[in-house]
Amino acid sequence: MLVPVNWLKEYVNIDDISIEELEERLVMSGSKTECVLKTAREVEGVVVGKIVEVVKHPNADKLLITKVDVGENVVQIVTGAQNIKEGDIVPVALVGAKLPGGIKIKKGKLRGEVSNGMLCSAEELGFTENVVPKESKNGIFILNGEFVLGQDIKKALDLNDYIIEFEITPNRPDCLSMIGMARETAATFKRELKYPAINIVNEIEDINDYISIEVKDKDLCRRYAVRAIKDVKIAPSPMWLQLKLMKAGVRPINNIVDITNYVMLEYGIPLHAFDLDKLCGKKILVRRAVEGEIIKTLDGVERKLNQNHLVIADSERPVAIAGVMGGEDTEVTESTKTILLECANFNKTSIRNTSRGIGLRTEASSRFEKGIDPNIIQTALNRVCQLIQELNAGKVIKGVIDIYENKLEKKCIKVRPERVNNLIGIKLSTDEMIDILSRLELEVKEKENVLEVVVPTFRQDLQQEIDFVEEVARIYGYDIINSTLPKGAVWGAKTNAQEIESYTKNILYSLGFNEISTYSFVGPKSLDMIKIPEESFLRRTVKLINPLGEEYSIMRTTLIPSMMEVLTKNINRNVKQAFAFEIGRVFIPHEVPVKTLPIEKKVLTMGMYGDDVDFFDLKGAVCTIFERLGIKDYEFIPEKNHLTFHPGRCATIVYGNHILGNLGEIHPDVIENYGIDNRIYVADIDFDMILGLTRLDRVYKPLPKYPSTSRDMALVVKEEVYAKDIEDIIRENGGKILEKYRLFDVYRGKQIPDGYKSMAYSLTFRALDRTLTDEEVNKVYDKILKELMEKLNAKLR
Structure with a gap:
């Protein structure tokens, strides 16, 4: 909002207030300024003139020779402007005049004809092109009305003025007006506000x-x-x-x-x-x-x-x-x-x-x-x-x-002076508060130590008591409110969920991940980019009423598009390798169209790419997180139907009957949508569910008294057999003496038939109350091997 100060003075008397004090006090009372400009600040020696003669230049088709009456004398000026005629009143820069940009007017000749000055355009007086009248655009500024010839142009056009640009917040549309800003000025400086006197006479007909x-x-x-x-x-x-x-x-x-x-x-x-x-x-x-x-x-x-x-x-x-x-x-x-x-x-x-x-x-x-x-x-x-x-x-x-059938009525809101003082930290009397609110044209009555404030309809932002606390504070002056320390004991501690989130972040930092933070609002196209099916619940979104643009028009239901954008931006900036994560909220509506607040769910999304990065790096990071959070008995189930991920390199993380999330390599079609060639790996995990499964308490056991013994087992199985299939059988048949097992080698090549692979496991056995015999170990080992052969058609290599 541009506010010319001389126009402002027509509504409130501030002649005794400097522009510096005016701006500072208005800022401190809540009216933020962008800048203060002085009109025609570099203009000197420009006067009002009247063109009395216009003839063509004898030596130039595009030039005119004018005679201009500037009061005390008539001067000859050569100009290229074509929008002038005899009788026009124009601004004239005489010899010695100064114009914006450091221009100084000198006596000279144009194609042999003397020119003692310059006819000025509106732009040369400091106006921007977008406000110049069409008849004066790209030409001389033609003045309309009666003027004193020879008068300084700044006085004639009221250019000894300042223009304050205010940043008006959306909740104060009343300030998008001269009267609105005059009202703020009057309240700030304790001056009377003068409204225009409106009187219409001689109305005719009907x-x-x-x-x-x-x-x-x-x-x-x-x-x-x-x-x-x-x-x-x-x-x-x-x-x-x-x-x-x-x-x-x-x-x-x-x-x-x-x-x-x-x-x-x-x-x-x-x-x-x-x-x-x-x-x-x-x-x-x-x-x-x-x-x-x-x-x-x-x-x-x-x-x-x-x-x-x-x-x-x-x-x-x-x-x-x-x-x-x-x-x-x-x-x-x-x-x-x-x-x-x-x-x-x-x-x-x-x-x-x-x-x-x-x-x-x-x-x-x-x-x-x-x-x-x-x-x-x-x-x-x-x-x-x-x-x-x-x-x-x-x-x-x-x-x-x-x-006008549904008339907007004034509201009456009760304000407690004691509450106002307690929140602001000052001690104003009730009369002082009434004075401040009355200066804002609020009708105030005191009744039983409570102020009943009637709010005019131009202040629709004043809805409840706390709004008046702000009004009192800003008009009183934020700059004169003394700083005070809060009273009473102040205690603070993280909740259990916050502790787990902080611990999870530290785990991710230790694994080389960098935390990112992205907008909660995205565009509908982001779901297209990652190939979310039309029937998916992720398409049921909360739409914003007043979005910044189409690309920020809905609340996100998944963090994967945001992660992809961040990783893509890093790839496009030639970052060779990146590991990123975000713990953020997604918003799932109960119904569409939205009638109630949506479900807000926290999600952990991890993303990575690089020359030496593959699916198992991401899986290992997820396993490390789960291990340190004390989460056990989860499984990775192959997933081939998730359109965002590569069908052969994707898994669903399952805990009992619950799905914790998905991880895998991003589908090539999705990669193509983002215009990149790199393989990207992403995990999308329900963090709220993780919070419920986390066990940070640790139970320590004494070191075992009896020695362990181990056996290696190299199995030849078909390519489609997963490590999980083998490990499920090992675990189920290991009994009480199987302490642990570990896959230490996968081999394909000579001596292994096509379509098969060799998977070697190390099995460790131990009893807590005795030293195991070979017979005991061999019995369990043979049972495991037998089950593997029968159920998976495995052969001992």
């Missing part, structure tokens, strides 16, 4: 003879009001109006459009003017668009609408996209004689979705989507009519058509 209004979709339009003006005279706005708009970042168009923009900036509520004679059937209908309906907006673009878009229509077609932009068919032009002024209150969510859906964001939509006070609509309409009368731009037709 508006009901000109137009009828029907609001069909009242859920999207809370209030809709119109006034009409006849005998309109379209012309350039007076210079004071153009300059105010330009300083506030708005390009002047014509008197009618400029007045509506002026009032929008003044009151913070957008207005729109239709050429009433171009409205078919002399009727306005506020309705949802018909699917596929087309409207050509004021920017000349044809836009296709759907039934989610609200439009303003006449009896035949849409004439405006509600809250966003008007239509070209009813645009106010130089031939317009009668206008219809619209001011409305639209559903902010609808406007936000419409603006995003059609790809068009305007000054109007940016205000409507934050929420507009519906109770200032008639005030804004009357203000426009008043200014039209003052500029002699038309005759105001009597009456207002105002459809």
Whole structure:
């Protein structure tokens, strides 16, 4: 929000306050500033001049020789500008003048003709190109109105001014206006706020003879009001109006459009003017668009609408996209004689979705989507009519058509002064609090040591007691609130879940993994990238109402896409090897569309790639984590139907009847979707379930008194036999004396038939109460071997 200080002074007297103090105090009272600019700060020696003669340059087709009256004398200036004529009032940089960029004007000759100065464009006075009127764009700044010739241009155009740019938070749409910022200024400096005096005289006829209004979709339009003006005279706005708009970042168009923009900036509520004679059937209908309906907006673009878009229509077609932009068919032009002024209150969510859906964001939509006070609509309409009368731009037709059934009422909220003081850490009297709140135009009454605060409808952000604590604190002054230490004993400790999470992270750090943190919101395409089936529950997502963009429009149901993006980015930056993990939440809705809060589940996702990295590195890392967390009796089951993973290099982690997660090599098709060639390995584990299985307590046993004995077993089995199949049989038949077993070799090659492999195990036997005999060990060994031969067709190598 750009706020010209001289315009601000029209509503609150701050002549005695320096710009430095003004900015500092407003910042400390909660109005964050982006910057402060001085208008025409590098402009010196530029005066008002009148062109009295224009002739072609005798030696150059594209140059003109002008004679310019600058008050005390007439000077000759050669210019290449083509938008000037005799009688134009223009800014003139005399010899010795200084312009932005260090430019100094000198006396010279252009193609043999003397030039004693320069005619200036608006840009050369410090204005940006986007606010320059069209008639002065790429040319000399033509001044409209009466001026004193020879007067310093900064005084003539009120350029001895400062412009403060404020960052307005979404919860304070009331501050997207000059009056809103004046209200903040008045409250901060204990000054009186002066509202514009609105007085309309000589109204004629009756508006009901000109137009009828029907609001069909009242859920999207809370209030809709119109006034009409006849005998309109379209012309350039007076210079004071153009300059105010330009300083506030708005390009002047014509008197009618400029007045509506002026009032929008003044009151913070957008207005729109239709050429009433171009409205078919002399009727306005506020309705949802018909699917596929087309409207050509004021920017000349044809836009296709759907039934989610609200439009303003006449009896035949849409004439405006509600809250966003008007239509070209009813645009106010130089031939317009009668206008219809619209001011409305639209559903902010609808406007936000419409603006995003059609790809068009305007000054109007940016205000409507934050929420507009519906109770200032008639005030804004009357203000426009008043200014039209003052500029002699038309005759105001009597009456207002105002459809407002569901009126927004003021709220009364109770505030406890003791509570306010306790939270802020100060000791303000009740009277001081009443004074602060009253300066913000809140109606306050004290009743039994409680303040009953009536909140005006322009402050829709004030909903509960804590909001008033902030209001008191910021107006009192954050900078003068003394720092104090908290009272009482403060204790803190991690919960068991937090301890386990920290311990798990330390395990992963020790294994060489780096922790990453990614956004909880992703785009629908991320699920396509990892080939999630359409029927998968992972497609049931929580959609954001106000996303930053399509790529951040849903809450994630899996962390794999985020992990893939991180690893892909590292690959594209020539990082040869990476090990990463994230413990984050996924969001699973109970139903779609979402009606209740979704299930939030913590997930551990691990990812790795590199020249010497394979599936078993990832599996080993998972096993290490489970071992150190005291999780036993889990299994890795081959998985061939998970579309994200390679069908021959993927496993499901199972604990009893529960699935803990999946791990494996990412499917080549998924790799191709990310535009890389590397093999990537990812594990996706339900961390909430891990928390329930973790056993960090340790039971220590004495060292065994009796020796162990071992046997090696080399088996030839078919390729499709898994190590787990062999180990299940070894474990089931090992009895009480089998202490441990370990796979120490897998061999394929000479002496091993095609389609077979050799798997060698070391088996360790021990009894806790005696020394084992060979007969005891051989008996168990033979039993194991027999079962392997019978069930797996294994042969002893």
